[in-house]
Amino acid sequence: MPEALNPDPVARSQVSTPGPAAWSLQQRLRRQLLVWIGGLWLVGTAAAMVGIWYETTEILDSALEETAQMLLSAPEAVFAPSGEPPPGHHPHEEYVIYQVFDGQGAMRLRSHAAPLAPMDPATQNGVRHVGPWHVLSLSLADGSRRVQVAETREHRLEVLWASAGWLLVALVVVLGLAAIAIQVLLTRGFAMLEPSRAELSQRLPHDLHPLDTQGVPRELLPWLETVNTLMTRVRSAIDAERAFAAHTAHELRTPLAAARAQAQRLAQAAAEPSERDHAQALVRQLDRITHLATRLLQLARIESGVALRREPVDLAELATMVADEFAEARRQERLQIEFRGAPVPIQGDIDALGIALRNLIDNALKHGGDAAGVCLLVQPFALTVTDTGPGVSPESLPQLGRRFERVNLGVDGAGLGLALARTIAEQSGAVLQLRSPVIGGRGFQATIGFTPPAP
Numbered sequence: 001m002p003e004a005l006n007p008d009p010v011a012r013s014q015v016s017t018p019g020p021a022a023w024s025l026q027q028r029l030r031r032q033l034l035v036w037i038g039g040l041w042l043v044g045t046a047a048a049m050v051g052i053w054y055e056t057t058e059i060l061d062s063a064l065e066e067t068a069q070m071l072l073s074a075p076e077a078v079f080a081p082s083g084e085p086p087p088g089h090h091p092h093e094e095y096v097i098y099q100v101f102d103g104q105g106a107m108r109l110r111s112h113a114a115p116l117a118p119m120d121p122a123t124q125n126g127v128r129h130v131g132p133w134h135v136l137s138l139s140l141a142d143g144s145r146r147v148q149v150a151e152t153r154e155h156r157l158e159v160l161w162a163s164a165g166w167l168l169v170a171l172v173v174v175l176g177l178a179a180i181a182i183q184v185l186l187t188r189g190f191a192m193l194e195p196s197r198a199e200l201s202q203r204l205p206h207d208l209h210p211l212d213t214q215g216v217p218r219e220l221l222p223w224l225e226t227v228n229t230l231m232t233r234v235r236s237a238i239d240a241e242r243a244f245a246a247h248t249a250h251e252l253r254t255p256l257a258a259a260r261a262q263a264q265r266l267a268q269a270a271a272e273p274s275e276r277d278h279a280q281a282l283v284r285q286l287d288r289i290t291h292l293a294t295r296l297l298q299l300a301r302i303e304s305g306v307a308l309r310r311e312p313v314d315l316a317e318l319a320t321m322v323a324d325e326f327a328e329a330r331r332q333e334r335l336q337i338e339f340r341g342a343p344v345p346i347q348g349d350i351d352a353l354g355i356a357l358r359n360l361i362d363n364a365l366k367h368g369g370d371a372a373g374v375c376l377l378v379q380p381f382a383l384t385v386t387d388t389g390p391g392v393s394p395e396s397l398p399q400l401g402r403r404f405e406r407v408n409l410g411v412d413g414a415g416l417g418l419a420l421a422r423t424i425a426e427q428s429g430a431v432l433q434l435r436s437p438v439i440g441g442r443g444f445q446a447t448i449g450f451t452p453p454a455p
Contacts, residue, residue: 025190029182030183030186033182037175045164049163056159057156064134079109095152097149099111099115099118099147099148102145103144119133119135119148119150134152135149196224199211209231252289259286264283266282267279311350312346315378316339316378318350319383321354326365340379348430352424357376357383360421364389367389368387368390369390380452382448383447384445384448385445386438388442391438397434430451433447434447
């Protein structure tokens with residue numbers, strides 16, 4: 001039966017409130033870049049339309065003037081007394097129309113779409129806007145002939161809007177291509193963060209060495225240096241805490257041993273049974289404190305990263321050595337070892353794994369009860385300790401392994417056994433799995449499972 005479970009009603013009553021939803025920097029940058037590209041394109045389009053309108057107006061006005069000069073220099077033979085359009089020309093869509101008048105104001109020639117009345121009744125030369133027309137009036141110096149050439153303003157606006165439409169179509173195409181290009185560039189840019197992220201994700205929990213800054217972009221150096229500074233501070237604080245715990249636990253062992261010897265002498269020298277009972281109770285309490293100091297020393301050693309070392313370890317040999325330390329339990333046949341499968345060396349630290357296995361066996365013998373049996377099963381990539389004690393409820397399993405928490409207050413213990421085993425398993429690249437009940441509503445099982453190497 002495990003050593004860890006002390007429900008905290010205050011902690012359970014706290015309701016975690018969800019934080020703000022995570023947002024994507026890549027999507028935000030892509031969206032902002034596209035907005036800026038589109039906005040600048042629209043500003044450029046507006047400026048271009050002003051230029052197009054000015055240039056188009058200048059070119060079309062020049063074309064109107066050239067047409068008017070040609071009509072002024074045309075021979076009299078092309079004109080008709082009635083002012084009808086030239087014979088042989090069929091009506092068609094005309095963007096430019098004209099009217100030719102003689103010195104008395106009579107119409108001598110007009111295009112098919114031109115009206116019968118003068119488009120501009122004014123007598124001065126030049127360009128004027130009259131109704132829907134953009135009219136250029138031009139006369140000979142002697143006043144014998146006057147020409148009016150016109151174009152609808154609607155046609156000029158149509159040319160302008162057609163140009164704007166093509167620019168907007170180009171904008172849509174460019175924005176689509178820009179979105180693809182920006183996505184590729186941003187993906188490649190953010191991929192430069194992947195080596196640092198992968199290095200952090202693959203690290204063991206207690207590895208706080210600085211990140212490698214070689215070959216990273218200059219823009220990422222401040223971020224990586226800040227992370228490294230933080231990791232250095234955390235490592236210094238953790239090292240100081242571990243050193244204090246280890247030093248305190250080590251210094252307590254000598255005075256505790258001396259106090260226990262004195263308590264045993266008092267128990268032996270006591271004349272009254274009550275005094276002897278008090279002395280023996282003192283011995284038990286001193287044993288409990290000594291056990292706690294030993295566990296604290298182990299905890300400080302494990303948290304210093306001793307299990308981060310890697311060397312080949314034979315699980316069968318490790319299990320045999322650890323089981324030999326429980327000679328009394330083996331003589332009473334409370335502890336048995338079973339081997340399954342051919343032994344396969346795993347990578348780990350034999351001392352740290354020995355501490356973990358020793359704590360699991362001690363935990364099973366102590367909390368399983370005096371009548372419970374304990375089986376140590378050795379498999380190629382797993383060590384399993386199973387006891388036939390009362391076990392715990394399945395609801396308690398997710399909370400097991402917390403430090404200094406005990407479920408069975410009637411049994412001596414520091415509440416560190418499973419915490420030590422879990423920490424060592426994590427540092428060794430393994431997983432500590434707990435199961436209860438095992439068979440018939442009883443029993444507790446702890447397994448340290450290792451990942452088989454890739455073929």
